[in-house]
Structure formats: C-alpha cells, structure tokens
Amino acid sequence: VRARRRGLRTAALAIALAAAVLVAACTPGRGRLATSSTTTVPPAASAAASSCTETPTQSLASFQPGNVSAEAARAQTIKGDVLVVGVSADTFRMGYRNPATAELVGFDVDILREVARALFGDPNRIEFKVVNFERRTGALEDRQVDLVAATMTITCGRWEQIDFSTEYLRAGRKLLVRSDDADRGIQTLDQLAGRRVCATRGGTSLASLQREHPEIQAVGHPDLTDCVVAFQQGDVDAIVSDDIILAGFAAQDPYARVVGPSMSDEPYGIGVRKGNVLLTQFVNRVLENLRAGTWRDLYRQHLGDVLDVPAQPPPAVYGRRP
Amino acid sequence: MSDTGQVTAPAPPPPAGAPVPSPAPAPAPAPAKRRAPGRRFSVLSGSTPARLSTLSAITVLAAVAFGIIGAVAVWARASALDDARLDAQQLVRLQSIRTNLVQADAAASNAYLAGGLEVPSQRRQYEERLAAAARDLALAAQAGGTEEAESFGAVNDTLVRYGGLIESARANNRQQFPVGAAYLRQGSRLLRTEVLPVLSSTSEITEGRVLDAYDASDRAGILFGVAVVAALVVLAGGQLLLARTVHRYINVQLAVATVAVLAATLIGLATMTWAQRRAEDVRQGPYAATAALAGARVSAYDAKSQESLTLIFQGSGGDDRVWQGHVDEAGRLLAMAESAGGDRITALDPWRQVHGEIRRLDDAGDWRGAVARATGTGPDSSNAVFDAFASASQAELDEQATAAADRLGTTHGILLGTAVLVLVAGAVAAVASFLGYARRLEEYR
Numbered sequence: 193v194r195a196r197r198r199g200l201r202t203a204a205l206a207i208a209l210a211a212a213v214l215v216a217a218c219t220p221g222r223g224r225l226a227t228s229s230t231t232t233v234p235p236a237a238s239a240a241a242s243s244c245t246e247t248p249t250q251s252l253a254s255f256q257p258g259n260v261s262a263e264a265a266r267a268q269t270i271k272g273d274v275l276v277v278g279v280s281a282d283t284f285r286m287g288y289r290n291p292a293t294a295e296l297v298g299f300d301v302d303i304l305r306e307v308a309r310a311l312f313g314d315p316n317r318i319e320f321k322v323v324n325f326e327r328r329t330g331a332l333e334d335r336q337v338d339l340v341a342a343t344m345t346i347t348c349g350r351w352e353q354i355d356f357s358t359e360y361l362r363a364g365r366k367l368l369v370r371s372d373d374a375d376r377g378i379q380t381l382d383q384l385a386g387r388r389v390c391a392t393r394g395g396t397s398l399a400s401l402q403r404e405h406p407e408i409q410a411v412g413h414p415d416l417t418d419c420v421v422a423f424q425q426g427d428v429d430a431i432v433s434d435d436i437i438l439a440g441f442a443a444q445d446p447y448a449r450v451v452g453p454s455m456s457d458e459p460y461g462i463g464v465r466k467g468n469v470l471l472t473q474f475v476n477r478v479l480e481n482l483r484a485g486t487w488r489d490l491y492r493q494h495l496g497d498v499l500d501v502p503a504q505p506p507p508a509v510y511g512r513r514p
Numbered sequence: 515m516s517d518t519g520q521v522t523a524p525a526p527p528p529p530a531g532a533p534v535p536s537p538a539p540a541p542a543p544a545p546a547k548r549r550a551p552g553r554r555f556s557v558l559s560g561s562t563p564a565r566l567s568t569l570s571a572i573t574v575l576a577a578v579a580f581g582i583i584g585a586v587a588v589w590a591r592a593s594a595l596d597d598a599r600l601d602a603q604q605l606v607r608l609q610s611i612r613t614n615l616v617q618a619d620a621a622a623s624n625a626y627l628a629g630g631l632e633v634p635s636q637r638r639q640y641e642e643r644l645a646a647a648a649r650d651l652a653l654a655a656q657a658g659g660t661e662e663a664e665s666f667g668a669v670n671d672t673l674v675r676y677g678g679l680i681e682s683a684r685a686n687n688r689q690q691f692p693v694g695a696a697y698l699r700q701g702s703r704l705l706r707t708e709v710l711p712v713l714s715s716t717s718e719i720t721e722g723r724v725l726d727a728y729d730a731s732d733r734a735g736i737l738f739g740v741a742v743v744a745a746l747v748v749l750a751g752g753q754l755l756l757a758r759t760v761h762r763y764i765n766v767q768l769a770v771a772t773v774a775v776l777a778a779t780l781i782g783l784a785t786m787t788w789a790q791r792r793a794e795d796v797r798q799g800p801y802a803a804t805a806a807l808a809g810a811r812v813s814a815y816d817a818k819s820q821e822s823l824t825l826i827f828q829g830s831g832g833d834d835r836v837w838q839g840h841v842d843e844a845g846r847l848l849a850m851a852e853s854a855g856g857d858r859i860t861a862l863d864p865w866r867q868v869h870g871e872i873r874r875l876d877d878a879g880d881w882r883g884a885v886a887r888a889t890g891t892g893p894d895s896s897n898a899v900f901d902a903f904a905s906a907s908q909a910e911l912d913e914q915a916t917a918a919a920d921r922l923g924t925t926h927g928i929l930l931g932t933a934v935l936v937l938v939a940g941a942v943a944a945v946a947s948f949l950g951y952a953r954r955l956e957e958y959r
Binding site for chain 1: 629682686689691696879881885
C-alpha cells in the first residue's frame with residue numbers, strides 16, 4: 193500500500209509542478225513568485241519569523257513537503273486516530289452548518305476532509321470544533337485542534353504564533369453594496385464618500401479604512417455577520433471584507449452584490465500548531481495533490497456560482513526552514 | 515374646634531404669645547407677659563370658672579386631637595402596609611415580565627436550533643411569553659411610579675425591535691441562510707443589554723419602595739404613641755387640677771373620657787403591633803420567598819436560553835461559564851426562598867445533569883446529539899426536565915405571592931376598623947370631657 197501511495201505521490205508532485213507552472217504562466221502579476229511550485233525563497237528572507245515582511249515571497253513561504261509518511265504525521269495529531277480541526281460555522285460556502293442536515297459543509301471543511309482522507313484513508317475520521325474568528329490561532333496554541341481552516345489570511349504576524357500550510361485559496365478585499373448602488377456603477381470606496389461603510393472592529397480593517405478613506409463614515413462591528421444585519425437593516429451602505437466571505441453573504445441576499453477591484457490580496461492558509469513541522473509538510477503534500485485536480489471540483493462545488501474569480505489554485509511557495 | 519368656641523364664655527384675650535395652637539383664653543392680664551410657664555400659671559391663677567373653662571377647652575381639644583391624630587396614625591400604617599402589598603405585587607409583576615421575556619428568548623433560540631422547520635409548540639411558546647410580557651408591561655406601567663414611567667416606554671420600544679430581529683432570524687433560518695443566527699444573536703443581545711437591565715433596575719426601585727412603605731408604617735406607630743401620651747397627660751392632668759379646685763375626686767364624665775381614650779389606646783396598640791408583626795413576618799417570610807423565587811426563575815430561564823445559544827454559536831465547549839453563573843445564582847436564590855419558609859425545590863438538579871450530558875456530547879464532537887437532547891421533547895430531554903422545574907417553581911411562587919398579598923391584605927381591613935374606633939373614641943372622650951367640665955362650671959353660675 194505504501195509503495196503505491198509513494199508512487200501516487202510522485203505522480204501528484206509531477207502534476208502539481210506542471211499545474212503550478214501553468215498557473216504561473218496564466219497569472220501575469222504572480223509569475224515572479226511562482227516560476228515553479230518548488231520555488232525556494234532565498235535563505236535570508238526565510239530565516240526567522242521576526243524578519244518576515246509582508247511580501248508574498250516571505251509571508252507565503254511554507255515548509256517543503258518532503259516525504260512525510262502518514263504515520264509520522266498522525267503521531268503529531270492530538271488524538272492519533274482522528275483529525276481534530278477548527279472551522280467556522282457561519283461563513284456561507286466556506287464553513288457553515290447546513291440547516292437541513294446540521295452537517296458542517298463548505299470549501300474549508302472539504303479541504304480538511306481531504307487531509308483526513310490522506311492521514312487515515314477516511315475523510316470522516318475528522319472531528320470538527322467550531323472556532324470564532326478571534327480564537328483561530330488560540331485554538332491551535334491551546335492544543336484544542338490540530339488544524340484550522342477558516343478563511344484565515346497568512347500574515348507575518350500570525351506566523352509568529354502558528355505555522356501555515358501553503359496558500360490554498362486567494363481572496364481579495366472587496367466591497368459588498370446594495371444592488372441599486374451596483375447598478376449605478378459603484379465600484380470603489382471613493383464613490384461612497386459620505387456614506388456608511390462597515391468593517392470588523394477587531395482587526396486592522398476598520399483602522400485602515402478610517403485612515404485611508406477619511407471621506408467615508410467607517411462603522412465598526414465586532415463580528416462580520418453584525419455588519420450584514422446592519423447592511424440589511426439599512427444602517428450601513430456597504431461592507432468591506434474578503435470577497436469570498438462577502439460572496440457568501442451575497443448568496444443569502446439577492447439585493448447585495450460584491451463589486452470592485454480587489455483592494456488587497458488575502459491568501460488563505462491552513463493553520464498548524466507552531467513547530468508541528470511534520471504535519472505542516474504533510475498538509476502541504478496533500479495540497480499539492482489537490483491542486484492537481486480535486487481543488488477545482490471543490491471550488492466549482494462550493495464557490496463556482498458565487499465568485500467570478502477564475503478557478504485557479506494559487507501556486508505553492510516554499511523555502512521556509514523549521 | 516367649634517365646640518370649644520361655644521364653651522368658653524369669656525371673651526378671647528389678646529394673643530398672648532401662645533406657641534400652642536389651643537385658643538388659650540387666659541383672662542389674667544398682668545403675669546401673662548411671661549412665656550410658657552407663665553401662661554400655664556395664668557391659666558391656673560384666674561378666677562375658678564375661667565380656669566375651669568380653659569381646662570375644659572384644652573381637654574376637649576386634646577380628646578379631639580387624640581381621635582384625629584390617632585386615627586390618622588392607624589390609617590397611615592394601614593395605607594403604608596397596603597402600599598407595601600401593592601409594591602410587592604408590582605415586584606412580582608416586574609419579575610414575571612423578565613421571566614417571560616427570557617423564556618420567550620429561550621423558546622426562540624431553542625426553536626432556531628431545531629432548524630428551519632421549528633417545533634410549532636416552541637414557536638407558540640415564544641409568542642405566548644412575549645404577549646404575556648407585553649400585557650404585564652402595560653399593567654406595570656400603570657401601577658409603577660413616575661420615576662420608572664420612562665423606562666417602561668423605552669422597554670416597550672426595544673421589545674418591538676427585538677421581535678423584528680427574531681422574525682428576521684426565523685425568516686433566514688427558514689431559507690437555510692446562516693445569517694439568521696446573526697439576527698438571533700443581535701436579538702438576544704438587545705434583550706440582555708437594553709431590556710433586562712432596565713427591568714432589573716425598576717425591580718430594585720420597587721423593592722426600595724416596599725422598604726420605604728415599611729419605614730412609613732414604623733413612623734405611624736410613633737405618631738400614635740405621641741397622640742396617646744399627649745391625650746392621657748392632658749386628661750389626667752385636667753382631672754387632677756379639677757379635683758384640687760372642686761375637691762371632688764371622681765368626675766364620672768371625665769373618667770368615661772379617660773376610659774374611652776385608654777380603651778382606644780389599648781385596642782389601637784394591639785392591632786397596630788399585631789399588624790406590624792404580621793407585616794414583618796410577611797417581609798421575612800412569603801415576601802422574601804416571593805422575591806427570591808422570582809429572581810431564581812429569571813436566572814434559571816437565562817441559563818436555559820444560554821444552553822441553546824451556546825449550541826447555536828458553537829463556542830464548542832467554550833463559554834459554559836455564563837450558564838454556570840446563571841445556574842449558581844438560581845441555586846443561591848432558591849436556597850434563600852427555602853430559608854424564608856418556602857418549599858424546597860429540587861427540580862433544578864435533574865436539569866443540571868441533563869445539561870452536563872449535553873455539554874459532554876458537544877465537547878466530544880457530537881453536536882447533533884447534543885442538539886437532539888437540547889431541542890427534543892422526550893421525557894429526558896432538556897426541555898421536559900426544565901419544564902418540571904418551571905412548573906414547580908411557578909406553583910411555589912404563586913403560593914408565596916398569594917400568601918404575602920393575603921396576609922398584608924387582612925391587616926388593612928382590621929387597621930381601618932381600628933382607625934374608625936380611635937376616631938369614635940376621641941369624639942366620645944371630647945363630648946364626655948366637655949360634659950364633665952360643664953357640670954362643674956354650672957355650679958359657679
């Protein structure tokens with residue numbers, strides 16, 4: 193069995209390489225950082241987390257997949273016989289509970305199921321813990337979960353607390369506006385001068401919104417879903433957040449649209465407990481395999497109808513040293 | 515007062531600096547320059563008939579004053595205790611508004627948890643509880659003081675918004691949109707930040723008012739004592755002076771007056787003391803039990819609501835401390851009600867166990883099992899077990915509240931009767947003492 197798996201792995205690696213090259217060729221702005229999926233960042237840049245700066249090559253760089261066996265990776269999980277993961281339960285299409293079946297479903301959930309499948313040969317050998325946004329890194333640090341996949345952006349700041357897999361989905365900050373505003377051609381924050389725009393209070397988004405766009409009235413809420421309630425009740429005119437999350441809201445409201453060019457890139461990574469390098473490497477191997485095929489199926493299944501972004505898996509960046 | 519005008523034959527003297535409201539008709543001119551003792555001296559040093567008519571006036575006045583002030587004092591205690599009864603009722607009403615609202619919220623979140631196809635009985639329970647709260651709110655606004663009037667208006671406003679949020683949550687849930695949970699959370703948060711604290715502070719104001727009423731009732735006792743002492747001193751002193759003046763030891767009419775005052779005093783003291791003791795018993799017994807039970811129910815329902823909210827928002831084994839806090843508070847208040855003479859209510863313990871099992875299921879990753887246990891209606895479901903506590907505590911609360919109201923209510927009738935009695939006794943004493951002095955005065959004509 194193991195021999196076959198290794199064979200599969202080699203094949204998958206080859207396909208992933210080819211895919212990454214293809215992706216790099218197709219995405220003009222990203223060619224520089226992804227000449228191949230095994231791109232190795234210069235050692236100086238990847239040395240310590242503290243020297244990390246928010247450039248794609250540095251913050252996105254994860255550990256080389258290498259040849260980590262499922263046994264070795266399993267030994268690094270909390271329970272050993274089941275993968276314990278943290279997900280969101282209210283991010284439509286990414287991680288949410290289907291009210292009809294009470295099952296947790298979504299793109300994030302399925303990516304984690306693929307990891308469970310690779311670890312245990314069964315996508316159902318997985319235990320979900322619902323984590324709030326602000327608890328995503330904490331749940332890992334407190335050993336409550338093995339992995340977290342919950343629309344979490346890879347940043348230098350978070351690298352200091354946890355480790356990340358390679359990027360598995362690329363979101364961008366965009367605007368959610370009312371359909372009549374969208375019809376009027378509103379695309380950017382400048383066009384919303386004097387109007388109320390909602391962002392989450394905790395992170396940097398509200399502060400940067402106030403600083404960079406003094407012409408709008410920034411409104412902060414503790415939770416993004418509170419912004420949606422305010423939006424539907426007419427208290428705010430727009431919401432700034434990741435397009436993938438906003439698309440999930442737009443899917444629940446025919447009078448809401450996600451508009452505009454991306455204001456910033458939000459690369460999503462799977463969080464792993466700091467120092468759990470073998471598990472990170474294993475997850476990176478799984479992601480390599482997914483990029484070769486299943487990724488597109490999952491994307492189509494969960495996000496295809498709500499996002500107009502091309503279904504391309506983001507390329508992997510390696511070069512970080514444990 | 516009009517009697518005295520007829521009695522005093524001598525013309526009213528110049529106003530001789532009299533601090534006492536009695537129309538001291540001192541006829542003696544010269545020594546009247548002195549103050550209080552002087553005036554008293556002047557009363558006693560005039561001619562005998564003049565002296566007697568002055569004494570007569572003072573005594574009649576004192577008897578009338580005894581009747582009026584004594585009756586007012588008894589009536590004051592009666593009405594203070596009635597206020598206490600009404601405020602205690604208002605307190606029960608306010609607490610029942612809180613209970614109903616928390617119960618409505620618990621039903622709404624429990625129904626949400628069951629998914630788009632909510633259990634009709636829970637939906638009904640939400641509507642009934644909310645309607646009951648609205649009804650009680652109108653009654654409470656009527657019965658409450660002016661200082662809370664504004665709060666009730668604000669609570670009413672907020673409840674309308676709350677209902678809207680819960681309906682939006684349902685509508686989204688029905689379409690399987692997870693954003694419904696955000697509406698539910700905002701509704702719950704609104705209830706807990708803007709409605710329940712306001713109601714709880716009006717409850718505190720009302721509790722303070724009950725204590726004020728008790729204090730007022732205490733002060734009425736002092737007033738009664740003053741009236742009694744003044745009347746008895748004047749009556750006794752008058753008879754002593756009369757006996758010295760006319761050298762007769764017994765004046766039948768004055769003796770009747772004294773007996774009337776004494777009898778009224780004894781009866782008044784007895785009923786007032788009885789009423790106060792009874793009221794004190796009520797305060798430490800059924801009233802204390804009522805207040806504690808009502809508070810315990812609010813906390814318990816809060817905990818029940820929290821159980822569903824924790825599952826909906828899935829802090830995943832996270833914040834059970836809020837639940838724990840509510841349950842501990844409920845337990846403390848139940849113990850308080852018991853020590854105030856209420857029945858022991860143990861029905862909360864089985865629910866604690868069920869809740870513990872729900873948490874164990876959820877923490878072990880079996881969210882659906884936990885939800886099934888939390889939203890089901892079977893005999894060992896959280897809902898059924900909690901209902902046992904709800905009805906047991908409601909029955910005990912009703913019993914204690916009724917006992918408090920009834921016992922305070924009986925004091926009211928008896929005290930009012932006593933007030934009439936004191937008034938009558940005062941009138942009898944006034945007439946009798948007038949007649950008593952008139953007999954003696956006639957002897958000088």
